[in-house]
Amino acid sequence: MNNKQKFSEVGRSVRKVDAMGLATGRAKFTDDYEMPGMLHAKLLRSPHAHARIRSIRTAKARALPGVAAVLTYKDVPRVPFTTAGQGYPEPSPYDDFILDDKVRFVGDKVALVAAETDEIAGEALKLIEVEYEELPAVLDPRKAMRSSAPVIHDEKECYIAIPVPYEPERNRAARVEAVVGNVEKGVMEAEVAVEDEFENQTASHSALEPHCALSWLDENDRLNIISSTQVPYHARRIVSRALQIPVKRIRVIKPRLGGGFGGKQEVLLEPYVGILTLKTGRPVKMRLTRKEVFTSARVRHNMITKVQVAARKDGELTAIDLYALSNTGAYGTHGLTVASNVGTRTLTMFRCPNMRFSSDVVYTNLSVSGAYRGYGGTQGILATAITMDDLAERLGMDPVDFYLKNIIGGGAEVPILKELGEGPVLGQPRVSSCELAACIKAGMEAIGWKKKRGRPGGGRFRRGIGMSVMMQGSSIPYIDMGSAFIKMNDDGSFNLLMGATDIGQGSDTVLAQMAAEVLTVKTDDIIVYSSDTDLTPFDVGAYASSTTYLSGAAVKQTAEKVREQILHVGAALLNTTPGKVHLSGGCVIGPGGKSVTLKEVGTSSLYEKDQFQISASASSISHESPPPFAAHFVEVEVDRATGKVRVLEYVQAVDCGTPINPVLARGQAIGALINGISYALVEQYIYNSKGAMLNPGYGYYKIFCTKDIPKITTIFVPSYEPTGPFGAKSVGEVCISGPLPAISNAIYDAVDVRLHRTPFTPDKVLEAIHARRRG
Amino acid sequence: MEIVLTINGKKTRAEAGTSETLLDLLRRLGYKSVKYGCGEGFCGACTVIMDGRPVNSCLVPAVTAGGREVITVEHLGTPQKPHPLQEAFVEAGAVQCGFCTPGMILSAKALLDKKSNPSEEEIREALDGNLCRCTGYVQIVEAVQLAAKRMKEKKRKREKKIK
Numbered sequence: 011m012n013n014k015q016k017f018s019e020v021g022r023s024v025r026k027v028d029a030m031g032l033a034t035g036r037a038k039f040t041d042d043y044e045m046p047g048m049l050h051a052k053l054l055r056s057p058h059a060h061a062r063i064r065s066i067r068t069a070k071a072r073a074l075p076g077v078a079a080v081l082t083y084k085d086v087p088r089v090p091f092t093t094a095g096q097g098y099p100e101p102s103p104y105d106d107f108i109l110d111d112k113v114r115f116v117g118d119k120v121a122l123v124a125a126e127t128d129e130i131a132g133e134a135l136k137l138i139e140v141e142y143e144e145l146p147a148v149l150d151p152r153k154a155m156r157s158s159a160p161v162i163h164d165e166k167e168c169y170i171a172i173p174v175p176y177e178p179e180r181n182r183a184a185r186v187e188a189v190v191g192n193v194e195k196g197v198m199e200a201e202v203a204v205e206d207e208f209e210n211q212t213a214s215h216s217a218l219e220p221h222c223a224l225s226w227l228d229e230n231d232r233l234n235i236i237s238s239t240q241v242p243y244h245a246r247r248i249v250s251r252a253l254q255i256p257v258k259r260i261r262v263i264k265p266r267l268g269g270g271f272g273g274k275q276e277v278l279l280e281p282y283v284g285i286l287t288l289k290t291g292r293p294v295k296m297r298l299t300r301k302e303v304f305t306s307a308r309v310r311h312n313m314i315t316k317v318q319v320a321a322r323k324d325g326e327l328t329a330i331d332l333y334a335l336s337n338t339g340a341y342g343t344h345g346l347t348v349a350s351n352v353g354t355r356t357l358t359m360f361r362c363p364n365m366r367f368s369s370d371v372v373y374t375n376l377s378v379s380g381a382y383r384g385y386g387g388t389q390g391i392l393a394t395a396i397t398m399d400d401l402a403e404r405l406g407m408d409p410v411d412f413y414l415k416n417i418i419g420g421g422a423e424v425p426i427l428k429e430l431g432e433g434p435v436l437g438q439p440r441v442s443s444c445e446l447a448a449c450i451k452a453g454m455e456a457i458g459w460k461k462k463r464g465r466p467g468g469g470r471f472r473r474g475i476g477m478s479v480m481m482q483g484s485s486i487p488y489i490d491m492g493s494a495f496i497k498m499n500d501d502g503s504f505n506l507l508m509g510a511t512d513i514g515q516g517s518d519t520v521l522a523q524m525a526a527e528v529l530t531v532k533t534d535d536i537i538v539y540s541s542d543t544d545l546t547p548f549d550v551g552a553y554a555s556s557t558t559y560l561s562g563a564a565v566k567q568t569a570e571k572v573r574e575q576i577l578h579v580g581a582a583l584l585n586t587t588p589g590k591v592h593l594s595g596g597c598v599i600g601p602g603g604k605s606v607t608l609k610e611v612g613t614s615s616l617y618e619k620d621q622f623q624i625s626a627s628a629s630s631i632s633h634e635s636p637p638p639f640a641a642h643f644v645e646v647e648v649d650r651a652t653g654k655v656r657v658l659e660y661v662q663a664v665d666c667g668t669p670i671n672p673v674l675a676r677g678q679a680i681g682a683l684i685n686g687i688s689y690a691l692v693e694q695y696i697y698n699s700k701g702a703m704l705n706p707g708y709g710y711y712k713i714f715c716t717k718d719i720p721k722i723t724t725i726f727v728p729s730y731e732p733t734g735p736f737g738a739k740s741v742g743e744v745c746i747s748g749p750l751p752a753i754s755n756a757i758y759d760a761v762d763v764r765l766h767r768t769p770f771t772p773d774k775v776l777e778a779i780h781a782r783r784r785g
Numbered sequence: 786m787e788i789v790l791t792i793n794g795k796k797t798r799a800e801a802g803t804s805e806t807l808l809d810l811l812r813r814l815g816y817k818s819v820k821y822g823c824g825e826g827f828c829g830a831c832t833v834i835m836d837g838r839p840v841n842s843c844l845v846p847a848v849t850a851g852g853r854e855v856i857t858v859e860h861l862g863t864p865q866k867p868h869p870l871q872e873a874f875v876e877a878g879a880v881q882c883g884f885c886t887p888g889m890i891l892s893a894k895a896l897l898d899k900k901s902n903p904s905e906e907e908i909r910e911a912l913d914g915n916l917c918r919c920t921g922y923v924q925i926v927e928a929v930q931l932a933a934k935r936m937k938e939k940k941r942k943r944e945k946k947i948k
Contacts, residue, residue, distance in 0.1 A: 025875055032883025033871040033890065035818025035858040042817040129804070216918050218822050218830055218884040268820075268884030269918050300823040514882025514919050673878035677920055681881065684921030708827035708916065716909040716922045 019526040020736045023673035024533045027519045028266065028512070037266045040222040040238045045293035048224070049078050049124040051286055052131040052296070054138050055306060056113035056120050059147035059375035059701030060160065063111045063140060066121065071137040076130035078290050080138065081122040083109040086285055090167045091252045094343040094380065095241030095275045097489045097550060099171035103183055103342040105163050108252055108281050113142070114162055114340035115375050116702040117305035124286045124294050147375035149701050151314065151337035154181040154372035162340065162373040174346060183342035184371035186350045188429030193318075196329025196364030200320030203329075204401045208317070208393045210750065210768045212337075212377055212695040213310040216713050219268020220303050223279035225286075226293035233284055234261045240274040240513050241551030242541045252281040253288065260284075264541035270513040271685070272381030275553045276308050276343065304706035308380030309695065311348050312337040315393035325407050327362040327416045334369040334389060339378040345371040348379070350430050351386030355747070356394045357426045358637060359446065359481055360416050365426050375701050381553060383682060387482055388689075388747040395478040395751030396764065408463070409755070410454050413479055413641075420444045431487065442636055443731040443739070446479060449641035449663035452725050453477070457643040457661040466760045473658070474760025475645045478752040483635035484731075484740035485556035490632060492561035493547040494568040496525060497625035498576070500616050502596065502608030503535045509549025510561035511541045515742055516674040517557045521565045523670055524735055528569035529576075531596050531608065547627055555638070555740030558670060562735035564630035571626035579611045579624065636731045636739040638666040640679075642748030646756040653776030655757060657687060657720040662748065664724065666741035667731035678741045679724050686749035688714035694769055788851035792816065793860035801847035807833070807840075810847040811857065818858045818887040822916070829915030832888030833857050839895040841914070858887035861894065869939070870894055870932040879928035881919030889915045893929045901937055905930065 031037035068080040086108040094102035109119060121138050125131035146160040153159055163178035170176040175185045197203055223237040233255065239245045242262040250257045267274065279296050286294040298307065313336045320329040334352045338345035353367030382388075402412035418424070420443050427439035454460070459475065466472040494508040506525050512518040522536040529536075540546055549561055573593055580598025581588040583606045591598050597605040615624050643661040648654070662683055669675035692712040696704045705711045730737035754765045763778035788801050792814070801810055808831040811819045819842055822830030826841040833842045834856040842855075862868035870890050873879070880886050889912060896903055896911035903911070908929045909922075917925060 023878070026878070026880060029875040029880040029883065030864045030867060030871070032880050032886050033858075033874045034862055034864055034867060035816075035887045036864065037883060038817065039820075039884065041821065216916075217882070218820075218828060218916060218918055219882065220821070267882060269882040271918065297821070300825070300828075514884075516881065673924075677878045677881055677924055680921035680923050681919045682921075684923075685918065707825055708823050709825060713916060713918065714922075715914075715916065716912045716926065719909070719922050719926075722921070722923055 017527055017736060019523045019533050020670050021668060023671055024519065024523055026516050026674065027522055027538055032266065039219055039266050039268055040224060040236050041297050043224050043236050045224065045226050048293040048295055049126065049286065049290060050128040050131050051122065051124045051283055051294050052135055053119045053282065054121040054135045056116060056118040058113060058142055058144055059116050059149065060145040060162065061113050061142040062145060064143050065141040067139040068121065071123065071134040074130065074134050074137060076126040077123065077134045078292065079124045079286055080134065081109065081285065083111050087254045089252060089254060091248055092343055093276045093278055095244035095248065095277055095551060098247060101172055101346050102344055103168055103170040103176055105168040106341050108285060115377060118340060122282055122286065124290060147701055148181060149375060151312065151335055151372050151374050154374055155370065162375060181373040182370055183338050183373055184346035184349060186346065186353065186367065186369040188353060188426060189366045190425045190429065191364035193329045193331045193364045193366045197318065197320045200328045201323045202401060202404050203318060203320035204397050204404065205318040206397045206400065206766065208315045208396065208766045210313055210389050210392055212312045213689050213693045214304055214711065215271040215273030215382060217269030217271055217273055220298045220300055221274060221278055221307060222297040223283045224293065224295040225283040227287055227291060232259050232261060233287060235280050235284060236263045236265060237280050238267050238274055239264055240270040240511055240553055242511060242543050243509060243548055244551060245277050245280050246543045248277040249280045249284050253284050261544045264511055267513045270552060271383040272385065272553065273308050274513065275381040278307060301706045304711065305703050309377045310382040311379040311389065313389045315389060317393040317397045319397050319401050321401060321405060323405065325405050325412050325415045327360055329364040330357060330360060330362050331366045332356060332390065332393060336369055336371040337374050337376065337379065338371050339374055339376045341378045342373065343378060344381045348386040352390035354427065354430045355387030355481055356390035358424050359418060359479060361418055362416065367430065376697065377695065377703065383685065383743045384746040385743065387480060388750065391478060391480045391747045392750040392768065396754050399476065399755040399758065400764065409477055410450060410459060413450055414447055417446050417479065418444055419447065442634065442733055443667060443729055444639060445665035445727045445729040446639040446641065448727040449639055449665050450479065452727055453641040453643045453661050453663040456723050456725060457645065457659060459643060462645060464759065470649060470651050472648050472650060472760040473645060474648065474756040474758065475643065476752045476755025476759055477641065477643045478748045478755065479641050480744060480747040481637040481639045482555050482740060482744040483637055484559035485632040485635050486554050487632045487635050490550045490554060490556050490560055491629055492549040492564040493627060493629035494565045495547050495625065495627040496568050496572045497623055498572060498612050498615065500612045502612045503537060504529060505537045505539065506565065507539050507546045508561060508565065509541060509546050510557050511549065511552040513552045515678060516671065517552065517561065520558055520670040520674060521562060524562050524565045525569045527736065528566060528573055530593050555743045558738050559636065559734050559740055560630055560632050562738060564628055566735045567628035567630060568626050571628060572624060575624045575626065576611050579615050580606050583610060583614055634733050636733060638664065638739050638741055638744045640664045640744050640748060642752040644752045644756050646753060646760060648757055648760040648775065650761060650779060653772035653779065655691060655753065655770050655775055657753065659721045661723045662745055663727055664741065664745065665727050665729045667729050667734050667739040668737035669726055669741065670736065670738050675726065675741050676724055679745045680722060682743060682745035683722065683749065684714055684719065686746040689769065690749040690753045691769055786848055788848060790850045790852065791854040793856060803848065805847040807842040807845035807847050807850050811842060816857045816859060820884055820887065829888045829892065830885055832891045832915060834891050834895050837898065839892045858890055861890065869935045873928040873932035873935065877924050877928035877931055879920060879925040885915055885917045889917065889925060897933055897936060901933065903933060
């Protein structure tokens, strides 16, 4: 809190810059763009979990009037790539092909069609004749590494471009191991130790906008792609690799985007529309159906987590040992990094001398896992927060007191980050700002923890209260880069161009606020244009909770450079030197209070004297990934007759540093929370015995609606991150990870059963209650 | 077959395909605020108001829309002169990605047209068929409450003037 300054545009809930265009239906998403002569593309999907294509005949499909192209694996470059939109070289294996002669999950791509209409494309798919040789499939991650398991990636081309273990011959896509201290010794020193095992379910991001891409060749024969992507620059690079055309021939543009949550950090459609455009010379659009989003896009990693925590009688932690068996599905996208974040996002929070995290990431013939808001933290916190609740009880401690005794505070050194970081770690990694203790205290106060805990009542409906603590990061240090460009106009307004990718979270707005703060103007004097690889400077994109922290730092530095130029011009206009003027309230103010407006500065710089374009660009890389923290408290009611769990009240206290825009920050915190509660209670993939998803639609894959929303209180505790722009760190992901363990702990408080498998549906709760009765 | 319907107050003659949905027809005619989210009537992104009632246009065969009156969010207001609901959605932080917003606003409008002073529960009931993954709904419900309050005040002022 020490460095807190008074801000004018930062910290204010200015209107989201794109909101009115969206609310009036003017704003355009990818699917709202059309081109003359545009073709519609569709993919034929695999009905088998694991099969070799013995023959594929396309003559009938090609002959259908209105069909422009039918492509199979024989017609496309055979270059292994990853769909993971990550930094280069990607930490995900190159194990995917545009099309292949093998399919690895139900919903995998088999053949590609472009036709004059969507209907004709659909008809053409039915005319493609495929003969499959079915192969034994791996449908249980526990069995994936057995010597008897069929090898899913037996192609010789697959590899990973960074020096990490990769053993496709054992169906192991990645392995992680990190140790601090000596866990066995830590357990020996403990008086109480608890071991447990958990499993979280596969889930869909369910962004309301299904993935969509549109490509065309411009007059210079360059491939232009409008795409619903979180990662325009990575998309450009990955398309270049997959299609074997140079980066300079590709332009990727992201228009308004209808939610991502990690699901659009994947290059799923761009290579397909791209290759069809190259083959036909015509514009091509492809939009996934909702069913395809469920079956063929990406999902949250299902994991089986094993954990042991140990403590002395006084509650001091002596050891944490965490293991995750991560099911990456048919391709290894984000396998390694999500797994390592299971460790990072949990172990970082605790002052404990002995910690170990290990993980095996295995291929299965199931839905492909990828980045999903929470990114491993969700899975790790599920395991640790329930086990710690259990440990606290065995110690006879209130979990609140247990946490307050064991969590880190501001300035803490975090040695485990040295072992688990994605990038190089220079020096001893530390956490600068941490108000987690304040979050816990504020949250328990707001929900009435002491009054409600341990009072389930009698009868059919029992009440319980539970809590959890969580954290995320803000960018990937030394790897992620964001940059911005600002130019000044003659009326004193500014164009802010940046690669940062607004996917609905409001980055265009908060980054404009930061520029406005430095340039002492209003946010609506900043004209934002983002995410166009031809026109905006580089940014890794919207992921790893990086935008506010990392792209924000780039915008701030850019604006500061522009401010210097303004002061030069202003000083000249005031017949003084730059050292004697300052910028305030949209004016350059000189000695004696003499001033010129930004309009005068802008006009002079462009038209009057020593003309030049006032403009600057700056880039930012992060040296730390400051974690936002949160404490969650939930009160539930459990129906002992049906097993139904109802959330009565939810309190979350969040430390995100300075909220740049409180209304938008609150929206991030609540949006993540509701996604997390919905995941904890109702969302799940149901597969049949052949690996096909049985519920690929909102009719049978429930997500929370307005009527499901409990009473929610969101508290932002005062906090200031010294390394962040204006004291900010991230807020987009952190709050999704709390509900799984908090609700499980609350169920325990209500009916004395611990739930280990998610979601906490009535059947599981009832089964646990019955099992307990049976003893 | 050819149908004649009223879209946003404009009499429109259109050729409707036999298997075409009202969603596809409206988008084909340029009303792009009507979104495809699931095509099964579960998500509400394609909501339009038809003869005063909110409907999932993905479930309405286009040929049955003949003679009907359809309203999309483009009709409610413009950025310069927004409808109080649009204003309130922007102000309350009810718009994140904005993909569900047109449908959400139309469901809210259909409610407020019938009931100027709805309870929170009635708002939740009316919006229950519109999915949103970004906001967690809290700020959407707040926006509808804010709009209802403002519309009521406006109406009262108008009535006072007339008296």
